[in-house]
Amino acid sequence: MSGTDEPRTRLTPPEGAVAPVRHPDAPAPGELLGAHYDRCFGCGEGQQHGLHLEARAGDGVSVRAEFTVKEAHQGAPGLAHGGVLATALDETLGSLNWLLRVIAVTGRLESDFLRPVPLGTVLHLDAHVTAVHGRKIYSTAVGRIGAPDGPVAVRADAVFIEVKVDHFIDNGRSEEIRAAMEDPDQTRRARAFEVNP
């Protein structure tokens, strides 16, 4: 990438960016998206201290997610760690790619922390894609305390970059890649993303 770009301009869709298009086979609004990988720290059920974030499809190219702040997620006594909250935002934004049916990884994530988030809070996250330009997907998310219309605690803007499944196969540690490739559910999930009309 062009490393000389100002970080902030990299979050602004360039001229020629287009509105995102919901894939015709995207899950219906309200449908639970499920984990993209069982061992994912953000959404995997097989990760004991993970966030176990649950995201549901929204209208258009949007998602809603919930994350309950647990004992293992503290940064200060009784408060969520900022990095954990950034992870929740990252995961929610990443799950938008189910609706576009592309595989994409976070290129840039910029977060604002507006209110402390106490342990035990259910954080309600809302995210949507704002624009697409080539392989770049621009999106934004907000996290509210306790209810879908609760006070805003965190927000983030991001650019995700579309990649092929080879991104993981070429870069991931071989034992986990092998296990993922031997898992029919995992290969089905990865394939579903790769086939774009």
Ligand SMILES: CCCCC/C=C\C/C=C\C/C=C\C/C=C\CCCC(=O)SCCNC(=O)CCNC(=O)[C@H](O)C(C)(C)COP(=O)(O)OP(=O)(O)OC[C@H]1O[C@@H](n2cnc3c(N)ncnc32)[C@H](O)[C@@H]1OP(=O)(O)O
């Ligand atoms: C069978 C095995 C299956 C295993 C797979 C399992 C499941 C698959 C399904 C879904 C899983 C997918 C994702 C997970 C979802 C959610 C989890 C949360 C998301 C994450 O947590 S994910 C981890 C953190 N993430 C990374 O680990 C990325 C590390 N990084 C790289 O791997 C490279 O860096 C890469 C690929 C990003 C780019 O590299 P590249 O060589 O492909 O492309 P290049 O550099 O040419 O950039 C192309 C265009 O993007 C622009 N661009 C690039 N970087 C930018 C930046 N930082 N800011 C703004 N714009 C940027 C350029 O400016 C250019 O723009 P333009 O086209 O306009 O010139």
